[in-house]
Amino acid sequence: MTAPVRLANVRRTYGHGAAEVTALAGITVDFAAGSFTAVMGPSGSGKSTLLHCAAGLDEPTSGSVTLVGKSLTGLGETELTLLRRARVAFVFQAFNLMPALTVWENVTLPTVLSGRRPDSQWVTRIIDQVGLSGRIRHRPSELSGGQQQRVAVARALASRADVTFADEPTGALDSQTAIEVLRLMREMTRYQQTIVMVTHDPVAASYADEVLFLVDGQIVSRLTAPTVEGVAGRLARLGESAKVNR
Numbered sequence: 721m722t723a724p725v726r727l728a729n730v731r732r733t734y735g736h737g738a739a740e741v742t743a744l745a746g747i748t749v750d751f752a753a754g755s756f757t758a759v760m761g762p763s764g765s766g767k768s769t770l771l772h773c774a775a776g777l778d779e780p781t782s783g784s785v786t787l788v789g790k791s792l793t794g795l796g797e798t799e800l801t802l803l804r805r806a807r808v809a810f811v812f813q814a815f816n817l818m819p820a821l822t823v824w825e826n827v828t829l830p831t832v833l834s835g836r837r838p839d840s841q842w843v844t845r846i847i848d849q850v851g852l853s854g855r856i857r858h859r860p861s862e863l864s865g866g867q868q869q870r871v872a873v874a875r876a877l878a879s880r881a882d883v884t885f886a887d888e889p890t891g892a893l894d895s896q897t898a899i900e901v902l903r904l905m906r907e908m909t910r911y912q913q914t915i916v917m918v919t920h921d922p923v924a925a926s927y928a929d930e931v932l933f934l935v936d937g938q939i940v941s942r943l944t945a946p947t948v949e950g951v952a953g954r955l956a957r958l959g960e961s962a963k964v965n966r
């Protein structure tokens with residue numbers, strides 16, 4: 721079976737001439753169906769760029785990306801939007817919640833937009849597990865930052881997308897809620913949902929099946945069945961070598 725996310729020799733540079741910055745320096749990686757991968761690395765190593773290129777939110781300078789069986793090269797904005805709406809979910813730092821909609825409406829919106837009927841039982845369970853069952857009729861402006869982040873997580877989980885891209889999904893959460901969210905994300909992989917998560921947090925990364933470590937836009941190391949200590953140790957060594965190389 722083809723992996724739902726494939727990057728082949730993806731390069732992404734910004735700017736020109738002397739001001740050119742290489743954010744991704746030739747990345748080749750497959751994210752298999754039902755896998756949960758954490759992407760880690762020092763600040764500026766290319767993690768967000770990798771996520772954005774994989775999700776079709778940014779275009780590689782060269783190389784190719786295949787998302788749920790479709791090559792993104794040359795795909796128009798409308799086709800991209802339709803593909804993302806039907807198959808992809810996002811949990812980004814800007815929560816992108818609709819201010820006029822309630823928690824329930826925000827959580828079920830991607831499902832409704834892609835022409836499917838929300839599974840009320842599943843949605844209720846997710847909202848309950850992220851601790852928002854008392855807030856179903858509230859609007860985002862009536863929630864704290866952490867609660868808004870939980871709505872964004874619930875929205876991704878409820879849509880049952882083939883692929884979920886998450887950028888620091890637990891960054892704004894207290895540790896107990898963060899663990900609930902990470903457990904839910906793990907559970908999604910049982911239904912063959914694929915998760916790619918950028919994080920700085922070794923605890924969050926320890927919930928993944930594998931951690932990819934980026935330095936200077938390249939995958940320099942991978943860790944399967946990660947533990948918190950294993951991730952923290954590898955990260956500390958990477959940080960040191962990244963400093964030496966500069």
Ligand SMILES: Nc1ncnc2c1ncn2[C@@H]1O[C@H](COP(=O)(O)OP(=O)(O)OP(=O)(O)O)[C@@H](O)[C@H]1O
Binds near residue numbers: 735763768770
């Ligand atoms: N729009 C842009 N224009 C110019 N340079 C950019 C742009 N976006 C990213 N970069 C540069 O590309 C490199 C990789 O950035 P990226 O945001 O992917 O790193 P990151 O690993 O996600 O960093 P952080 O952990 O700090 O969020 C950095 O050197 C950054 O300055």
